[in-house]
Amino acid sequence: MSGNGRAGHITLPEIDSTNAEGFRRAQTLAGPTWILAGVQTAGRGRRARPWSSPPGNFHGTLVLKPTEPPETVALRSFAAALALRDAFVQMTGFPSSFTLKWPNDVLCNGGKIAGILLESQGLNTPDATLCIGIGVNLIAAPDAAQIEAGAVPPVSLLSETGLRITPEAFLDALAPACDRWEATFRREGFAPLRAAWLAHAARLGQPIRARTGSQTREGTFETIDPQGNLVLRTPAGTLAIPAAEVFF
Ligand SMILES: O=C(O)CCCC[C@@H]1SC[C@@H]2NC(=O)N[C@@H]21
Numbered sequence: 602m603s604g605n606g607r608a609g610h611i612t613l614p615e616i617d618s619t620n621a622e623g624f625r626r627a628q629t630l631a632g633p634t635w636i637l638a639g640v641q642t643a644g645r646g647r648r649a650r651p652w653s654s655p656p657g658n659f660h661g662t663l664v665l666k667p668t669e670p671p672e673t674v675a676l677r678s679f680a681a682a683l684a685l686r687d688a689f690v691q692m693t694g695f696p697s698s699f700t701l702k703w704p705n706d707v708l709c710n711g712g713k714i715a716g717i718l719l720e721s722q723g724l725n726t727p728d729a730t731l732c733i734g735i736g737v738n739l740i741a742a743p744d745a746a747q748i749e750a751g752a753v754p755p756v757s758l759l760s761e762t763g764l765r766i767t768p769e770a771f772l773d774a775l776a777p778a779c780d781r782w783e784a785t786f787r788r789e790g791f792a793p794l795r796a797a798w799l800a801h802a803a804r805l806g807q808p809i810r811a812r813t814g815s816q817t818r819e820g821t822f823e824t825i826d827p828q829g830n831l832v833l834r835t836p837a838g839t840l841a842i843p844a845a846e847v848f849f
Pocket residue numbers: 617618619620621641643644645646647648650652659660661662706715716717718733734735736737
């Protein structure tokens with residue numbers, strides 16, 4: 602997602618979190634930069650969950666300096682999900698295996714293979730930083746016992762396809778895919794990303810549950826709207842939900 606040419610790469614053997622490192626380095630970086638780590642000792646997931654980060658899996662962060670307002674910056678999670686799916690399809694040749702789960706998980710044969718954590722600081726200021734953190738279970742998935750009841754079970758690329766892909770080889774596919782979706786987003790806005798995302802959405806038109814705080818709503822997954830909200834048709838009416846945990 603460099604926008605103006607290829608992003609730089611920094612590879613580290615071990616770090617607490619590539620997102621944390623992205624923020625520490627942000628003001629020293631000349632332009633968009635990938636930070637790749639062999640191991641994370643404090644990998645973080647969405648909703649303050651830990652992210653299992655063993656050697657052989659992909660743990661990387663793309664550090665950007667966005668100039669747009671927060672609601673536009675947030676839409677880059679869809680660009681990242683689409684880029685991830687493109688990279689998986691390129692590496693495996695199995696397009697039908699990879700689907701997208703709102704807001705920003707990538708599934709393989711219905712199991713969670715990758716997650717995205719967008720974190721930002723100082724948006725709307727000259728020091729604005731966006732860290733797009735991406736974790737991919739290339740060779741190992743966390744134990745299903747560690748996962749919340751009802752959540753999509755984790756899988757690895759190795760378990761699902763038999764392919765052993767290194768993190769470096771994965772980045773070679775992912776970085777250009779991110780650049781392509783970033784260029785599309787800048788040129789044409791969210792509409793083409795929304796259309797592509799919906800074309801690969803898991804459970805579209807089907808019943809799902811969306812948990813926001815202590816409230817869980819059941820309904821039909823209608824679409825995502827032009828702001829990226831989940832649109833859920835419920836007996837009480839149609840809701841546009843900006844943030845939730847989705848269960849199938
Ligand atoms: O909860 C999720 O699904 C998102 C997981 C994101 C994990 C990645 S691994 C690289 C980057 N660094 C982190 O600490 N987290 C993200």
